[in-house]
């Protein structure tokens with residue numbers, strides 16, 4: 038059985054692209070959800086649309102399915118596709134519609150679609166498409182050219198003088214494209230059948246007669262593959278077929294017939310044909326077994342790829358989690374058995390610290406990756422001060438560089454406008470990732486540079502910024518370079534093998550850059566070093582109350598003597614936060630939950646606390662409710678006191694909920710001391 042839930046993600050999409058590139062016919066994938074955005078289309082699709090490149094095709098169709106279909110045909114077929122996939126166990130559909138090529142010429146295509154639920158993209162359609170204009174023209178001209186014959190034919194049938202019907206040339210012509218054709222008179226249910234293939238004769242079906250629908254249903258009971266029987270019999274009644282035809286102009290069904298060699302897929306297509314005074318129902322039966330098999334093979338391959346990707350992922354994860362966990366467990370027990378030797382205890386703690394740091398970054402990376410893949414990663418746009426971003430990066434990375442005896446330099450001499458509208462945290466994440474890599478993959482004593490430059494105003498009014506991170510490290514081989522932004526990819530060589538990493542950092546970095554509409558590139562030579570370049574176009578902002586020409590301050594300086602209310606139910610967390618705060622001269626008082634927080638803050642005189650650090654999940658009253666209640670207390674102090682959430686609920690939705698509840702900001706737990714302190718400083722102390 039083919040699995041319905043297919044994981045279409047970075048890894049599998051590249052395989053889909055690879056397969057799509059080798060397919061002879063048109064193949065594309067689009068999201069079921071409005072606006073039906075395309076995920077992939079292969080080159081034959083561009084050819085069908087008369088486009089010579091992806092860019093042309095994008096411009097022509099807006100990269101949506103709707104944009105591919107002739108506007109006059111869209112409503113008809115989109116209704117029919119929905120109806121088909123919901124009535125078909127395999128979620129397959131068939132449609133014929135017009136498209137408008139780049140040169141303005143209208144062409145007919147057929148569309149064999151398949152609906153799938155995926156984790157990454159929700160409902161998607163995979164579609165095989167081909168140009169059937171010539172075939173269509175042929176059928177149409179046959180019908181047009183033989184209108185008289187059809188009319189005569191139907192009159193004859195209506196007069197119940199079927200023996201007088203010569204072998205109709207129309208039906209004969211039509212039958213060339215089908216195994217067999219039925220011409221039915223809806224008023225009387227009389228019919229004539231023409232078959233072009235002898236294989237269909239094996240069923241011994243009536244060639245003409247009356248009571249078409251009932252007779253067909255009786256034959257269907259006998260000939261349709263048992264699994265498909267009920268489904269088809271439920272729709273194939275005269276009333277259903279006619280009402281679908283009235284609405285959509287076409288009725289299609291797909292099912293298996295029991296041929297002597299075994300069941301084979303058959304498609305039935307019915308249309309109404311009007312001549313001056315009466316209408317005829319024309320039903321074509323076709324063998325689509327090969328087509329379905331092709332689709333099946335493709336689905337099977339996808340399922341295999343999916344499985345492989347999943348296994349790789351699990352193997353990677355279990356290795357990457359086990360390694361630091363081993364270190365944590367091992368060094369804890371070493372420290373425990375050497376409590377009287379401070380040297381060993383210190384050394385063990387250091388190793389536990391670095392392993393837990395790695396574990397945390399792994400968890401954050403996996404969360405980011407899953408957010409990106411499910412399309413949930415969103416930018417939190419706001420006022421962003423690039424100079425403080427660069428300072429923080431300097432704070433973090435200069436320590437890393439020092440411990441590895443590297444020379445690191447920061448150059449922002451070509452920056453003028455630091456205030457922009459952007460997601461400050463994500464910009465920091467991008468740069469910290471790349472600089473940390475440069476430090477990680479550069480041997481002791483060598484150089485790392487971070488250069489931030491402003492390149493000037495773009496046509497759309499935004500400023501272009503370029504960040505260059507250059508190192509004189511081990512470099513990246515030409516073979517690996519094309520895969521450097523793939524998730525879980527790491528260069529396999531003796532040097533990198535000894536350096537801890539998951540191969541997720543750059544994948545995430547590249548995705549965030551893309552989300553920001555920017556670009557990232559890399560140049561490298563083994564043994565000489567690497568250069569990563571990130572280019573971002575950002576909107577300038579003049580911040581309210583901006584201070585300029587200010588000497589950089591040390592982080593936490595403005596917090597001395599501030600008093601804050603720490604709302605936290607967990608003793609360990611409270612102790613950690615209290616210790617960190619006290620190192621920066623901040624006095625903290627603790628409330629065990631939202632209710633205690635409310636009582637305390639209302640009892641003290643106004644202005645007593647400089648800020649509230651708020652946990653979110655707590656007994657009695659949670660952080661959201663407490664923050665809301667503080668804001669509703671009334672008066673300037675309660676309306677303005679900075680409330681910063683401190684929580685392990687670190688998804689964007691959680692952050693949004695915090696802001697909605699009236700909090701000013703959110704710091705994810707566990708936090709780096711500098712992050713908490715710089716965030717506090719942003720709202721109180723001098724940074725206020």
Ligand code: ADP
Pocket residue numbers: 474475476478479508510511512513521526527528529533537538539540541542543544567
């Ligand atoms: P990792 O967690 O392995 O560092 P990344 O996605 O950040 O994962 O990087 C992927 C791979 O790219 C690394 O494993 C390494 O092989 C290579 N790489 C990244 N940056 C550099 C660099 N500055 N110099 C050399 N190799 C690098």
